[in-house]
Amino acid sequence: MRVPISWLREYAELPAEATPREIARRLIAAGLEVETIDELGADLTGPLVVGRVLAVEELTEFKKPIRYCQVDIGNPEPQNIVCGATNFAEGDLVVVVLPGGVLPGGFEISARKTYGKVSEGMICSERELGMGEGHEGILVLPESSGVPGQDAIELLRLRDDVLDLAITPDRGYTASVRGVAREAATAFGVPFHDPAADVPPAETAESYPASIADPAACSRYVLREVRDLDPAAPSPIWMVRRLQKCGVRSISLAVDITNYLMLELGQPLHAWDRGKLSGPIVVRRAERGERMETLDHVVRDLDPEDVLITDESGPVNIAGVMGGLTTEIDEKSTDIVIEAAHFSPEAIGRTARRHKLHSDSSYRFERGIDHELQRQAAATAVRLLAELGGARIVLGETNLRAPVEAVTITIRADHPDRVAGMSYGRDTVVRRLRDVGCGVSGEDVLTVTPPSWRPDLRDPNDLAEEVIRLEGYENIPAHAPRSVAGRGLTPGQRLRRRVGRALAAAGHVEVLDYPFVSEGDWDSLQLPADDDRRHALRLANPLTGEEPLLRTTLLPGLFRALGRNVGRGFGDVALYEIGLVYRPKRTSSGEAVPPPPRLSVDRGPTAEELAAVEAALPDQPVRVGVVLAGDREPAGWWGTGRPANWADAIEAARVVADEAGVELQVKADRHAPWHPGRCAALLVGDVLVGHAGELHPRVIKAYDLPARTCAMELDLTRVESQAVDVVPAPDITTYPVATQDVALIVPETVPAADVEAALREGVARHGAGELLESIRLFDLYTGEQAGEGNKSLAYTMRFRAADRTLTVEETTGARDAAVAEASERVGAVLRGG
Amino acid sequence: MVVFPVDPIAVFGHWLELFEPMSAPNKSYDPVEVTSLHPDEVARVRADALAAIEAASSLDELKQVRLAHAGDRSPLALANREIGALPPHAKAEAGKRVGGARRDVSEALKRRQAELEDERDQRVLVEEAVDVTLPWDRAPRGARHPLTTIAERMTDVFVSMGFEIAEGPEVEAEWFNFDALNFPPAHPAREMQDTFFVESEESGLVLRTHTSPMQIRALLSRELPVYVVCAGKTFRTDELDATHSPVFHQMEGLVVDEGITMADLRGAIDAFVVGMFGEGLRTRFRPYFFPFTEPSGEVDMECFVCRGASAEPGGEPCRTCRSEGWIELGGCGMVNPRVLIACGVDPERYSGWAFGLGVERTLMFRHGVEDMHDMVEGDVRFTRAFGMEI
Numbered sequence A: 001m002r003v004p005i006s007w008l009r010e011y012a013e014l015p016a017e018a019t020p021r022e023i024a025r026r027l028i029a030a031g032l033e034v035e036t037i038d039e040l041g042a043d044l045t046g047p048l049v050v051g052r053v054l055a056v057e058e059l060t061e062f063k064k065p066i067r068y069c070q071v072d073i074g075n076p077e078p079q080n081i082v083c084g085a086t087n088f089a090e091g092d093l094v095v096v097v098l099p100g101g102v103l104p105g106g107f108e109i110s111a112r113k114t115y116g117k118v119s120e121g122m123i124c125s126e127r128e129l130g131m132g133e134g135h136e137g138i139l140v141l142p143e144s145s146g147v148p149g150q151d152a153i154e155l156l157r158l159r160d161d162v163l164d165l166a167i168t169p170d171r172g173y174t175a176s177v178r179g180v181a182r183e184a185a186t187a188f189g190v191p192f193h194d195p196a197a198d199v200p201p202a203e204t205a206e207s208y209p210a211s212i213a214d215p216a217a218c219s220r221y222v223l224r225e226v227r228d229l230d231p232a233a234p235s236p237i238w239m240v241r242r243l244q245k246c247g248v249r250s251i252s253l254a255v256d257i258t259n260y261l262m263l264e265l266g267q268p269l270h271a272w273d274r275g276k277l278s279g280p281i282v283v284r285r286a287e288r289g290e291r292m293e294t295l296d297h298v299v300r301d302l303d304p305e306d307v308l309i310t311d312e313s314g315p316v317n318i319a320g321v322m323g324g325l326t327t328e329i330d331e332k333s334t335d336i337v338i339e340a341a342h343f344s345p346e347a348i349g350r351t352a353r354r355h356k357l358h359s360d361s362s363y364r365f366e367r368g369i370d371h372e373l374q375r376q377a378a379a380t381a382v383r384l385l386a387e388l389g390g391a392r393i394v395l396g397e398t399n400l401r402a403p404v405e406a407v408t409i410t411i412r413a414d415h416p417d418r419v420a421g422m423s424y425g426r427d428t429v430v431r432r433l434r435d436v437g438c439g440v441s442g443e444d445v446l447t448v449t450p451p452s453w454r455p456d457l458r459d460p461n462d463l464a465e466e467v468i469r470l471e472g473y474e475n476i477p478a479h480a481p482r483s484v485a486g487r488g489l490t491p492g493q494r495l496r497r498r499v500g501r502a503l504a505a506a507g508h509v510e511v512l513d514y515p516f517v518s519e520g521d522w523d524s525l526q527l528p529a530d531d532d533r534r535h536a537l538r539l540a541n542p543l544t545g546e547e548p549l550l551r552t553t554l555l556p557g558l559f560r561a562l563g564r565n566v567g568r569g570f571g572d573v574a575l576y577e578i579g580l581v582y583r584p585k586r587t588s589s590g591e592a593v594p595p596p597p598r599l600s601v602d603r604g605p606t607a608e609e610l611a612a613v614e615a616a617l618p619d620q621p622v623r624v625g626v627v628l629a630g631d632r633e634p635a636g637w638w639g640t641g642r643p644a645n646w647a648d649a650i651e652a653a654r655v656v657a658d659e660a661g662v663e664l665q666v667k668a669d670r671h672a673p674w675h676p677g678r679c680a681a682l683l684v685g686d687v688l689v690g691h692a693g694e695l696h697p698r699v700i701k702a703y704d705l706p707a708r709t710c711a712m713e714l715d716l717t718r719v720e721s722q723a724v725d726v727v728p729a730p731d732i733t734t735y736p737v738a739t740q741d742v743a744l745i746v747p748e749t750v751p752a753a754d755v756e757a758a759l760r761e762g763v764a765r766h767g768a769g770e771l772l773e774s775i776r777l778f779d780l781y782t783g784e785q786a787g788e789g790n791k792s793l794a795y796t797m798r799f800r801a802a803d804r805t806l807t808v809e810e811t812t813g814a815r816d817a818a819v820a821e822a823s824e825r826v827g828a829v830l831r832g833g
Numbered sequence B: 001m002v003v004f005p006v007d008p009i010a011v012f013g014h015w016l017e018l019f020e021p022m023s024a025p026n027k028s029y030d031p032v033e034v035t036s037l038h039p040d041e042v043a044r045v046r047a048d049a050l051a052a053i054e055a056a057s058s059l060d061e062l063k064q065v066r067l068a069h070a071g072d073r074s075p076l077a078l079a080n081r082e083i084g085a086l087p088p089h090a091k092a093e094a095g096k097r098v099g100g101a102r103r104d105v106s107e108a109l110k111r112r113q114a115e116l117e118d119e120r121d122q123r124v125l126v127e128e129a130v131d132v133t134l135p136w137d138r139a140p141r142g143a144r145h146p147l148t149t150i151a152e153r154m155t156d157v158f159v160s161m162g163f164e165i166a167e168g169p170e171v172e173a174e175w176f177n178f179d180a181l182n183f184p185p186a187h188p189a190r191e192m193q194d195t196f197f198v199e200s201e202e203s204g205l206v207l208r209t210h211t212s213p214m215q216i217r218a219l220l221s222r223e224l225p226v227y228v229v230c231a232g233k234t235f236r237t238d239e240l241d242a243t244h245s246p247v248f249h250q251m252e253g254l255v256v257d258e259g260i261t262m263a264d265l266r267g268a269i270d271a272f273v274v275g276m277f278g279e280g281l282r283t284r285f286r287p288y289f290f291p292f293t294e295p296s297g298e299v300d301m302e303c304f305v306c307r308g309a310s311a312e313p314g315g316e317p318c319r320t321c322r323s324e325g326w327i328e329l330g331g332c333g334m335v336n337p338r339v340l341i342a343c344g345v346d347p348e349r350y351s352g353w354a355f356g357l358g359v360e361r362t363l364m365f366r367h368g369v370e371d372m373h374d375m376v377e378g379d380v381r382f383t384r385a386f387g388m389e390i
C-alpha cells in the first residue's frame, strides 16, 4: 500500500514540521511496516508552468516530425518551444518547463538552439515530470484544469512523499489512507477526521434488485445506480495524481472513482455497465461445471466453493476477486451500477489462491474489511460520478445485510500490564483502546467492543497488543532471565556434534545439500527396481519438475556437491553430510499409510489423535554420508600421494562408530550404488547400520565423478540406539607384554576378518582370552611364496596378564591354539611352519 | 638422532682412584722432601694441566688432556698417592695443597668440557637444520559447515541459560506447522509462507516452513514449565538467489511458565545478544504480526560493528548494517493463548514467549557472507575458512 503524505495529512492533523521520516518512524513504532519513503519531485525545481498551445508549425526537413510551437504561459509574449512529440493540438493545455528549471533526474533546462530554432523551454511528458511511467508523449491537461502561467508543480502536486507499506495480515484496515491516517493521528496524538464519518441517510427505495443466496459468503451487499454519465468526462487531475502516486493507472472516470475510494476507504467497489446486466443479481456459490471469462481475458473453471455475483445470464463477477468481461464498463457506458459488499475473508482467500488470481480487491477482502462501510462508499461513489461525470444519481439503494457476529471481549483492566510486565494503569488502557476505535466500559473488568474495521481483534491478548504498541514497545523493560534447571544436551545431540567434529578432524568437509532428488537418481544409483529407496515422498509443488522427490539417501546430494568441487578444480576432496532422509511408512499390507487426521485447535489433542498424526509422518532417520575422491593424501615434496580408496570410506564409518563407542563389524556385501567387489556392509552387533566402499563404475559415470570415488552412508539413528552410554574403565596392568607373531597362509577368498576372528576364538578356547591384549595385521602378502590363489596374513598378538609376568609357555600355547583354530575354520597354514 | 658422547673417564675416573695402590705411611717423611709434593712442583703440575685444558680444541683432545692431567697416572694423582705415606703432621698440609690443585684441574676440565660441548652442539645442530618453511599439507583439513556451527553456538547461548534442545521432523503434519500455531485455513498468513506440500495439497503433510512446529511438539511432550530452543532446516518455495534459498535454517526459543511477560522476552533476547555479539549492544522492539504470538514483534540490535555510528551524520559507512545503525535480528512475541489451548495448556495460568531468527541471515551479517549460493553449494573453500567452531 502506497500512501502519499499529502493525502494522509488530509485526515490526520499532523504537525506541519513533521518530516516524512518522522511520520514513518512513528508508524513503524506503532506496528506498521513502512518499507520505503519515495520522495517524489525532491530534485525538481521550477519554473514549471501551465501553458496553452497557441500555434504549431510542423518542421518537415528532419528525419522525425518536429514541432515548433508558440505557447501562452501567461506572459504578453508567447514562448517559442521546439517539441518532438505530436500527441497534442493547438488549444491544448500543457506543462512547460522554462529555462532554469530542473526536471527529476537533475535534467537542467536552458534556452538552446535545436533543429534550427531557439527553444525557450520544453513541453513535458508525464515521465519527464516524474509523474509515472504512463504513456509516451506530452502530458495534455484536461480543459479547465488550469490557466496559462499557473505553477504546475503545485497544480500537479509534483512534490510529495509517498510511504510504501507492507501490510501484515492482521492489519487489513491499514490498506487504506483512512486506516493509516488513523494510526498516524494516534501516533502524533492529533485529531483524526474520518473520511467515512458521514453516514448517508437511509434510502427508502430499492435500487438494482439483488439477493444473497449464501449469507455465510456475503454479509453486506449494497448497490447504487447512476444514469447519463458522460462517458468522455475525464478524471480530474487531483484524482489521477493520487492514483498515480499509489501506483494505480488512470483508466476512466468510473473505474478511477472505484479505485480511488478503495485506496481512501479500503472498501473495494465494483462498477458495472447497467445495460450489460440482465435481471436480478444473486450472490451465490458456483455450480459445478460453471465457467466465466474474467477481465484479464482468462476463461476460468469455477469451483463450487467460489462465491459469484450472478445475473440471469450466469456469473458476472468472481465476488471480491475480479469482474467478468461481459459486464465491463466501456467507453460508451452511461448507466452505472456500483457494488459495495463485504465478503467472507476465508471464501475470498480460498478463491484467490485457487485461481492464483490476486487483485487489490481480494487482497483487502481476505484481510477483512470494515463491515459498516458499504453504504458510505457506494454513496460517495455515486456522488463523485455525479459531480465529476455529470451523472444523475438514481434514488434508492439496495442494502442487503446478513447478521455479522458481534464481538465483545472481556478483559481485566490490568491484562495489558500482565502481558507486558509493566504497569499502564486502567485509564491508559481505556484511552488506548478508544484510540483504536473500541467501545470500552467497566472498571476493573472491561467490556470491549472492537470497531467494525478491526476484525482481527478477538482475544484479550489482541487488545493487550493494541495498548502495548501504542504505549511503545520500546518502553517495555528487560527482566534478567530466570535460572532454570536444564539437563543440557541429550546423548544423541552430543553424539551428532561429536560425529561432525570427528569427521571434520579426519579431513572431511561438511556440506548441507538440498534434499530434492529425482527418479533419475535411482537409475543413476543403479538401484534395483524393487529397492526400497525408490519408495520416496513426492512434492506436490516442487521448484523444478526435475527434482520432485524427497531423498531416501544422502548420496545423490553428496555426489552433486563433489561434482561442483571437482568442476571448480578441487579434485582431492572428502565431503560429509549429516541430515535426515525421508522414508514413507507403509501399512503391514504394503499400502501407503493414511493421511494425518485434522485435529481440533480448541483443545489439546488426545494421545490417540497424536499417535494417528505421528503414524502418518514418514520415518526420518538421521544419516551420515561421506564421499571421497582423488588423493586422500596429496603428493608433495615428501613423495607420492595416496589415492582415497574403499578403506577410507570404511574408516570414515569407524570414526563415527568410535564416537558412539560401538564396534563396527565389516562384511563383504553387494549393494547399490557400490562396486560389487568393493562394498562393505557395516553392522553394530546384528544391526545393519550402513554401507561403505568404492562406487560402482556405472554410478561414477552417471554422476560424472572422478574414477574410483568412494562413499559411505550410515544410519546414525540406528548407531545411536546401540551407543554406549557409560564407558567402563579398562584395567591397566603394568606387567610386561609378551608378543607372538604368526604368518598364516589362507585362500585369497577368505576375508581377513574371518581369520582374525578365528585367531581370537582359538585364544579364547585355550582359556587365554583375557590375556590377549590386541591382535593386529601387520603384513599382507600375495605372491609366489604364498602359493597360487593364496595370501599370507601376518599378525602380531600381544598378551599381557593383570597379575603376573606371562611365561613363554603360556603365550606360545595361546598362539598355537589360535593357529589351530584358524587352520580348522579357514584352512590357515602357518607360514614357514 | 643427535648423540652426545659421554666420556667414561669423566664419569668413572673418581671411582677408579679408589682401587689404586697407595704408599704406606712413613712417619719420618717430609712432604717437602718428596719432590712430587713440593709446593713448587704441585704448582707447576697444576699450571701445566690448566694450560693443557685451555689449549684443548676438541672433545677428543680434552679427553687426552684429562687422561694426562687428571687420570690415574697423572702427576697430581701420583702425588696424591704419596700423601698417605706422610707423617700425620704433614698430611694435612700436603693434602690441602694437592687437593686444591686437583679441584682446580677438575673444575677447569668441567668448564672446558661444557664449552667444547656447546661448540660441538652448535655445529652439529646447524648441520641438522631443515627448511621449516617447506609446506606440509599432507593431511587435508576438514571443516564443519558454518551454518551448523553457528546454529550450535546460537542454541548454546540458550542452553547455558538452562534451556534444552528440542528436535522434530522436517516432513511435518500441517496441524503442527499451521493449525496448532493459529494459522487458520485460508488465512493470508499461510500464504506468507510459501509452502512445499508433500504428495498433495490435501495430504496434510508439508515440509516444515519454520521451526515453530517444535513449539507445539515441546508443549505436548514436555512437563511444564517448558524452556526449549531448537534449530533446524526449514523449507519454502523460494528460488535460490543471493538472499533466498528453498532450504534454510531457523533457530527459535520457547518459554512457557507462570507469569511470563514481554519484559522476560526482552531480557532473554538481550542475554542472547550478549552471548552472540558481546556486551553493550542495545536492542529495540517493533510491533509485528505472527499468528502464533500475540503480541508479536520484531527485534533489531545495534550494529555490533559500527555501534550505530554509521547512521550518525558524517559517520563512516558500514557494510554490516548498510549504515542503518541497526540490524534486524528476528521475530518474537508472547505465545498466543490460542496456541496454548491447542496444546492443552491453560492460558489462564501459563504464559510464554517465543523468539526466532534466521541462521543464514545471522551468518551473513555476522561474517559478511554476501551470497546465499556460498552457503548452499558445498564449496570446500567456503566451509574450510570457518574451521570447527565459529
Ligand SMILES: [Zn+2]
Pocket: B303, B304, B305, B306, B307, B308, B310, B318, B319, B320, B321, B322, B323, B324, B325, B326
Ligand atoms: Zn554498522
